Amino acid sequence: MAEQYDVIVVGAGVSGLTAACLLSKQGLRVAVTERLDRLGGCCSNYDVKGFRPEVGAIFVIGHEFYYKLFELLDLRLEDYLDWKVIDPVYYVYFEDGSSYPLPRDIDAMAEVVRSISPTDVDGYYRYCRDMNKLFGAYLAFLRRPLPALQRLTKISNLVRLAANRELVYALPVNLKLLFRNMDRCVRGYFRHPRIQLMFGWENLYAGLPAHRCTGLFTMMAHMGRMGYYYPKGGMIAIPTALARIARGFGADIRLGAEVKSLILRGGEACGVRLTDGTVLTSRAVISTAHSRVTYLKLVGEDNLPSWAVRTIRRQPCSIPAPLIHMGLSRKLEGIRAHMSLVANPREQVDNIWGDYYDRGLLYRPADGAYLLVSPTFDDPDLAPEGKDVLSVFYIAPYRLRYHDWDDVAEEWSWEVIDYLDKRCLPGLAGMVEWMDPVPPKELERRLNVAEGAFFGIEMSLTNLGPFRPNYRSRLIRRLYQAGQCTNPGLGVPGAMISGIANASLVVRDWKALST
Amino acid sequence: MYRGSGTRGRAPLLATTLAAGIFVGFVLSFRLDEETRRRLRKTLFELRELPFRVFV
Incomplete structure (x- = not known):
């Protein structure tokens, strides 16, 4: 029945x-x-x-x-x-061993920009002004009272909700960003390659290389200033x-x-x-x-x-964002933020898309860029007492031309861990108590995502x-x-x-x- | 219905210009580097798919 x-x-x-x-x-x-x-x-x-x-x-x-x-x-x-705001938004490790926190405060971030490239500070404030216009339109939209559920998706109601003075101010910026790729937008604001990298790597979230990603994603870096939140x-x-x-x-x-x-x-x-x-x-x-x-x-x-x-x-489909999850036997001293970016020069990361991703090749760990996520930084209850959780996001093709992910995932993950150990997180490899490599195929099996x-x-x-x-x-x-x-x-x-x-x-x- | 003779008179000229444009584009495409050619192919593929995506 x-x-x-x-x-x-x-x-x-x-x-x-x-x-x-x-x-x-x-x-x-x-x-x-x-x-x-x-x-x-x-x-x-x-x-x-x-x-x-x-x-x-x-x-x-x-x-x-x-x-x-x-x-x-x-x-x-x-x-x-129960929310907690993420601050600093990111911590960036560059290839020469230098590292910078990216604070949430707009002026504190300007000081970070100044310490790397003083000529980009003006560009940074111009960027903030443009992004604030977009954010202002979004907030004005949220201030309006919503109509009843059944009337919410009527075109006339949506237009009434979205149409506000802030949106008119934001329209030129909106159009500029929409029809330009992210790479071009970021280069329009910043000259120094490192600053470009700090404000222009969020295309990873769109699953596209910066030259194919809509410029609207340039806003993501500014959203961090407005607040990335993490629930308890x-x-x-x-x-x-x-x-x-x-x-x-x-x-x-x-x-x-x-x-x-x-x-x-x-x-x-x-x-x-x-x-x-x-x-x-x-x-x-x-x-x-x-x-x-x-x-x-x-x-x-x-x-x-x-x-x-x-x-x-x-x-x-967007790119897969495969992961390596780790349970660490003690607190990792090197982690200084909820999210950290292990960056390489922009051209090198772009090469991953052209030379490796589209051709289905697996690159050497030293050529990649990695996003490290440590949820225990903001919520220690997510690991046993005195221990830590670390997840590593990276870019990799779904189909490998010469290998099968099921055969190489574990070995490759250890190579990445060794690389991170040498590059910015000393002692990491020796602290791994439990490791779970989740390559694209495994991600598909677990989450049923194509x-x-x-x-x-x-x-x-x-x-x-x-x-x-x-x-x-x-x-x-x-x-x-x-x-x-x-x-x-x-x-x-x-x-x-x-x-x-x-x-x-x-x-x-x-x-x-x-x- | 009355049709102006102008359009008919200009048709061979338009057709020749169009054919010349296609020919020039075809020749130029051989001079593109591999990356640009790949991007172009991807864009053309996306444009061809657009009308169908609206109905899914």
């Missing part, structure tokens, strides 16, 4: 849980199915011997937005989440809070329940079939999986026109806006899509926005769905 719900959400990530909270608050019967036995998808922590490294998402930007979500839920954010208890605190709220409103959240396929009737999604044979029926299905998983695996190629299968398969790209579909200009998968599927009726593969794109707030938009559309369509 099939169990009946109004809406089924596939995936208990941030987007799915946001939609579940809002829909169950509206009185709909909602079921959330999650393949894994933990919440959060890419925004989560896992536990090995008391070490709790991040799975993917490592911090939160634009946390003002979360207050907006809680406003829609008629709840107080402070009752559910690790990133999993966010989905845990959302799940608590959703359950409070009556949603049914099932962990370890993998969806085998969508049930289609007359070209409409009307439920899901789980791998254990359970059938759940509903009037609408929200899928938060990567569009390739949603369409090619859950819907099935036979149920789609051939042009759609071709298009979905060809839409490029090509190990947990940033979703790449954030280039031709894959943004109307060119990303639609919230309301145009191929399968009653199927909705949320998550990082849809608009506005990557990041925890991006996923949340897609969840809100999905909930709004389902509520708007509810009359038609009920018939």
Whole structure:
């Protein structure tokens, strides 16, 4: 006997849980199915011997937005989440052994710029002025009261919300950044290669080389000045809070329940079939999986026109951001910030994209750039007493031309650890108590993300806006899509926005769905 | 419906200009370095895919 719900959400990530909270608050019967036995998808922590490294998402930007979500839920954010601001935003290790903290304070950062290149200070303040205009438009948008959920996604309401005086001021900057690549934008503000690197490496988060990434990502470095936040208890605190709220409103959240396929009737999604044979029926299905998983695996190629299968398969994924997680036997003295960048000259890092990434070659550890994340820096409870957690993010191709990731991941990870030990973290190799290499293939297996790209579909200009998968599927009726593969794109707030938009559309369509 | 003779008269000129443009572009493409050619190929691929992406 099939169990009946109004809406089924596939995936208990941030987007799915946001939609579940809002829909169950509206009185709909909602079921959330999650393949894994933990919440959060890419925004989560896992536990090995008391070490709790991040799975993917490592911090939160634009946390003002979360207050907006809680406003829609008629709840107080402070009752559910406890934030800590990350300061210094990053610590950068350069190849000559010098290192700099990148403080959150704008003037303190100006002093760091001055100590490296006094001629770039003017450029730095010009950069801050431009970015403040964009940030001002964002804050003005957040100050507006939101309309009711079902009216939120109406174009006229969105225009009314977005149209403000600050946006008009920010428009020239916005257009300049949108249609120029990030590399060009950063060079427009800064001359010194090291300063360019400090303000222009966040393209890593977009999963694109700087010359292919939209200049809007230049804003990321400034967002750090406005505040990167970290929730107490690790990133999993966010989905845990959302799940608590959703359950409070009556949603049914099932962990370890993998969806085998969508049930289609007359070209409409009307439920899901789980791998254990359970059938759940509903009037609408929200899928938060990567569009390739949603369409090619859950819907099935036979149920789609051939042009759609071709298009979905060809839409490029962002780069995988493979990881090396480590549990350290004692506190690592060399770590001086929550996040540290082990940088190499810009040209050398760019070569990784051209010479190695596109050709599927594995580079020498000394040629790469690494982002080190130490969640225990801000929350010591994420490791056993007196011990530390460290995760290393790097860039690597999904398919290796001459090797298989399963064969080389461990050996390569140790090479990276040895390199970091010699370069900036003396004693690291001897302190590793537990190590978990997560190459792109493993990332794909664990998180069910196509090509190990947990940033979703790449954030280039031709894959943004109307060119990303639609919230309301145009191929399968009653199927909705949320998550990082849809608009506005990557990041925890991006996923949340897609969840809100999905909930709004389902509520708007509810009359038609009920018939 | 009346059609001006101007357009018809200019058609061979337009066609020749277009063909010459395609020819010049084709010849110039051989002089590009490998990286630029790769970027160009990627851009053309993306442009061809755009109309389909709207309907997914």
